[in-house]
Amino acid sequence: xxxxxxxxxxxxxxxxxxxxxxxxxxxxxxxxxxxxxxxxxxxxxxxxxxxxxxxxxxxxxxxxxxxxxxxxxxxxxxxxxxxxxxxxxxxxxxxxxxxxxxxxxxxxxxxxxxxxxxxxxxxxxxxxxxxxxxxxxxxxxxxxxxxxxxxxxxxxxxxxxxxxxxxxxxxxxxxxxxxxxxxxxxxxxxxxxxxxxxxxxxxxxxxxxxxxxxxxxxxxxxxxxxxxxxxxxxxxxxxxxxxxxxxxxxxxxxxxxxxxxxxxxxxxxxxxxxxxxxxxxxxxxxxxxxxxxxxxxxxxxxxxxxxxxxxxxxxxxxxxxxxxxxxxxxxxxxxxxxxxxxxxxxxxxxxxxxxxxxxxxxxxxxxxxxxxxxxxxxxxxxxxxxxxxxxxxxxxxxxxxxxxxxxxxxxxxxxxxxxxxxxxxxxxxxxxxxxxxxxxxxxxxxxxxxxxxxxxxxxxxxxxxxxxxxxxxxxxxxxxxxxxxxxxxxxxxxxxxxxxxxxxxxxxxxxxxxxxxxxxxxxxxxxxxxxxxxxxxxxxxxxxxxxxxxxxxxxxxxxxxxxxxxxxxxxxxxxxxxxxxxxxxxxxxxxxxxxxxxxxxxxxxxxxxxxxxxxxxxxxxxxxxxxxxxxxxxxxxxxxxxxxxxxxxxxxxxxxxxxxxxxxxxxxxxxxxxxxxxxxxxxxxxxxxxxxxxxxxxxxxxxxxxx
Numbered sequence: 001x002x003x004x005x006x007x008x009x010x011x012x013x014x015x016x017x018x019x020x021x022x023x024x025x026x027x028x029x030x031x032x033x034x035x036x037x038x039x040x041x042x043x044x045x046x047x048x049x050x051x052x053x054x055x056x057x058x059x060x061x062x063x064x065x066x067x068x069x070x071x072x073x074x075x076x077x078x079x080x081x082x083x084x085x086x087x088x089x090x091x092x093x094x095x096x097x098x099x100x101x102x103x104x105x106x107x108x109x110x111x112x113x114x115x116x117x118x119x120x121x122x123x124x125x126x127x128x129x130x131x132x133x134x135x136x137x138x139x140x141x142x143x144x145x146x147x148x149x150x151x152x153x154x155x156x157x158x159x160x161x162x163x164x165x166x167x168x169x170x171x172x173x174x175x176x177x178x179x180x181x182x183x184x185x186x187x188x189x190x191x192x193x194x195x196x197x198x199x200x201x202x203x204x205x206x207x208x209x210x211x212x213x214x215x216x217x218x219x220x221x222x223x224x225x226x227x228x229x230x231x232x233x234x235x236x237x238x239x240x241x242x243x244x245x246x247x248x249x250x251x252x253x254x255x256x257x258x259x260x261x262x263x264x265x266x267x268x269x270x271x272x273x274x275x276x277x278x279x280x281x282x283x284x285x286x287x288x289x290x291x292x293x294x295x296x297x298x299x300x301x302x303x304x305x306x307x308x309x310x311x312x313x314x315x316x317x318x319x320x321x322x323x324x325x326x327x328x329x330x331x332x333x334x335x336x337x338x339x340x341x342x343x344x345x346x347x348x349x350x351x352x353x354x355x356x357x358x359x360x361x362x363x364x365x366x367x368x369x370x371x372x373x374x375x376x377x378x379x380x381x382x383x384x385x386x387x388x389x390x391x392x393x394x395x396x397x398x399x400x401x402x403x404x405x406x407x408x409x410x411x412x413x414x415x416x417x418x419x420x421x422x423x424x425x426x427x428x429x430x431x432x433x434x435x436x437x438x439x440x441x442x443x444x445x446x447x448x449x450x451x452x453x454x455x456x457x458x459x460x461x462x463x464x465x466x467x468x469x470x471x472x473x474x475x476x477x478x479x480x481x482x483x484x485x486x487x488x489x490x491x492x493x494x495x496x497x498x499x500x501x502x503x504x505x506x507x508x509x510x511x512x513x514x515x516x517x518x519x520x521x522x523x524x525x526x527x528x529x530x531x532x533x534x535x536x537x538x539x540x541x542x543x544x545x546x547x548x549x550x551x552x553x554x555x556x557x558x559x560x561x562x563x564x565x566x567x568x569x570x571x572x573x574x575x576x577x578x579x580x581x582x583x584x585x586x587x588x589x590x591x592x593x594x595x596x597x598x599x600x601x602x603x604x605x606x607x608x609x610x611x612x613x614x615x616x617x618x619x620x621x622x623x624x625x626x627x628x629x630x631x632x633x634x635x636x637x638x639x640x641x642x643x644x645x646x647x648x649x650x651x652x653x654x655x656x657x658x659x660x661x662x663x664x665x666x667x668x669x670x671x672x673x674x675x676x677x678x679x680x681x682x683x684x685x686x687x688x689x690x691x692x693x694x695x696x697x698x699x700x701x702x703x704x705x706x707x
Contacts, residue, residue, distance in 0.1 A: 034358075034369070035069040037376040040705055041326040043107050045070030045333035047269070049341060053097045059363040060337045070107035070331055072160075072268070073097045074343075077110050078118045083144055086122050091151065098155055107331070110156045111268075112205060113145050114189045115163035116175035117286045124176045137180045142192045149196035158201030160236060160268070161193050162186050168208055170217025186221065190230035198422040205236035205268050207285075209254045210246035219559065222261055227555075231424065234264030234330065239318070240344075241272045243310055248317050252325070259328040260559045260598040262425060262538060262625045267322065269335040271356035272314055273344050274299065274307055288348045297352040311355065312368025319372050327601065327626050327650055338363050388689035388707050391447045391670075392438060396677060398684035399607075399657035400670040401470040401521070405478075405501040409440040409663055411447075411670065412471050412480065416683050427539035429682045432466045433457075435482070437502045443668060443688065453503030454480065454496055460509045461494070463487045468607070468657060472522035472530055472575065473501070479575045480505045481532060483518035491518050491541050493534060495576050514578055516550075517542045517567070519657070523610040523637065530575060531637050533585065535566040536606030537624070542566075548581055562594045563587075563603035566621065568638055585619065586640040587632045595643065600626040602643050607657040610637070613667075614697055620647055622656045629658050629671070631699060644698060647691075651704035653681045660691060667691040669702065 038044045046068045051057040053076065064071070075081060076093035083089050101108035123140055126132050132140070149159060165186055167173050177185040186204070193202050204222060209215055222232055235258045237251070258265045275297070278290045290296075299307065322329050336342045340361040344354040358369050391400070396416035403410055412435065419431035437450040456462045462484060469482035480496040480503075492511035498504060518540040521533040535542045537556060542564050544554045557564060565584035572579040587595050587604060595603045605624025610617065619641045620631040627650035632641035648655055653674030660669055669691040677683035689707055692700045 032373050034067045034373065037373040041323060041376065042329050043070040043331040044068055045072060045107065045109070045331055046337050047072050047074040047333065047335045048097065049074050050076060050093060052337060053093060053100055060341070063337055063359055063363050065104055068106070070109065070333060071101050072109040072111045072333055074336070078112060078115065079123070079144060080118045080120045082148060084120055089147060098152055102155065107157045108155065109333070110152065110159040112160035112163040113148065113193060114141065114161060114177060114185070116173060116177065124180065131180065134181050137177070138188060141185065141189065145189060145192040146196040149193050149200065153197040154199065156200060158203055158233065159193055160205040161189050161202045163205050164207065166206060166214055166217040166221060168211050168214050170213040187225050187228045187230045190225060190232060194231040201233040202231055203234045203236050203266070204232060205238065207238040207240050209237045210250035212250070215254050215257055219257055219261060222263065226261070232263060234266055236266050236268035238269040239267045240269060240335070242277055243272065243274060243314055248321055251318070252321055255325050255328055256598050256600070257559050259600045259626065264330045265328045266331040267329065268333050270332060271335045271342060271344055272311060273354055273356050274303065274311055275352060275354050278348060290349050292349050292351045296349055299355065300353045303355045308367065312366065312371060315368060316371050316375065320375055323375055327628065334358060388687045390676065391686045391688060392449065393676065393685065396683040397436065397686045398672045399468040400659060400672065400686040402659045402661045402668070402670045403471060404661060404663055405473055409443070409661065410471070410501045411438040411686065412469050413438070413686050414466070414468055418683070423682070425538055430467065431464060434466065435469060439502065443663065450502035453498070454505045454507065456484070459484065459494065459507045461486050461511055463489055468519045470520050470522045471501070472524055474530065474575055479522070481520040481522050483520060486511065491516060493520050508576065512577055514548065514581070516545055519606050519608055521608040521610055525637055526612070530571040531568055531610070532571055533566060533568050533608035533610055533619070535604070535608065537564055540606050557597040559598040561597055563597045563599065566604050566608050583638060585638070588640050588642050590642065601628060602630060609659050611660045613693065616697060620658065620660060624654070624656065627655045629655050646701045647699050648702050649704045652679055653684055655704060673704070
């Protein structure tokens, strides 16, 4: 009741200021807000307290609606508030939070399901006050997670599933969850959340992630959880930073390390304190407290201009880093709307005055906010070229492999469909059943669908998932190389033959001996030799193999180890078998060193393609989880190849597959995106755009979102 009176008085006293704030934030018609400036790069979010959720603080609400497009609840979705007593759930505030986000068309993030702090005491004890058994705590955890997540199924975009389970030294935090259940509590938490809402993104969230030992500990933990089947979509870096630590370089290492695990990266709780720290590497240990002293509260009456400039430069440095890695970072969330809302005013020393956010205590943007926005207006590094066009709007076709046969362009895509299989990192939801063939008389002509040319039910050795294919011609015969899982759920490469480029194709009884993994590319060299390039990590199973043999355990390289290589093999004279053992196609950096696994913007993921230009061999491929199509150049079909740059920046969906072909004196890039399906990555539509080279033979990159 007292709080209501205070809020009412504040509204009377500061009502005109709130109105002025709203007008100032709207600005001139051509002015940019934060959410406008970062559109297409990453979401920009803020944490809301109850006065903002219930719209009692009108000045704050004006800032939230105008500046941000993602929201997270600061406290009201934590277990001590949602289930203060066993079985008694109170969703009033959380319901209002979700409704606020839906009304304002914002990305809604749930925070947090499992945390050692702000968990009610009853969670860990029985009615007699004794510690519960492992089985009881698991069941309490399951019931809490699934009750909360299922209530907001399809409404909350992503959940912070587990908070702060790793200490600064990289060891497990000995929380009650850990003591009673053991480290498996994290795996179980992600399992329960995924069961409750298979389509929600699920995150691990922690502070001080730039400390090398902690970063490594988090990465080990996430690898263990993913290996056990846990659906870890992303890792949140809280970024409760100071003016002097952490270093931007260490934060960048964290971004690259986390992304190298195949996880999205997000900044989840950003603020930058201007106050002196009690000790080095202060993170966000909520229970830490220290005594007040005037020396530790130097800016009680306001922040000096020089210190404001220092704060602005620090924010600009971090946002510049986030923009550099916008292909990996999906969201940046400030932990609070204004300085007056920040938890930093009372932590770890009660009674201090801090200035850690982008908006001051009157909800006015700080002087450097315009500088952060200006970072987004730098000239685009990727050149916008002529507009692409969709080739076949009548159905979902992806992975287009294009060749010129009989003076026409023939396109061999995968045929996407709604399989009903839940989305996962192994790609089980990409359960294609057949292939079609398309042709073009001219690049601007209407595409011709030659119909179904091969079906999984006609392949004797078929298991499931008829993935990417390619076709080569030799002596008037056409050979389709395709990837598919056999009856043991292992990907193999198969061959099917036809007398015409448009099929139908008749499959061989068995897969190619010694073949494995996915995404074959058939390349005919100018001397008449034929090569097959293939491979794909994650669901493509390339990590199952070393030296062409299955190994155990089936693991990806560690972050600082050499990346897995795609494979190249020369084909036999009859085009039906390998003539040799597949070799590693090594991709080198500009210093001549093989790319590392952590270098997700450059290293190979899947989708091999080979073409020749001015006597050089151009090997192009997808980086997968960083969503780029890149290329490397070599002097012979076996390599090695030296990395050159990006061909295609991220599109809507995964930029996984492509082909490059010359036709009537021009070069074209065939690829796909998921715009027509509304962003469903498993329902893709094939496209084409002209490709050009500069005078040095470098491919001019294409902007995937604006071309």
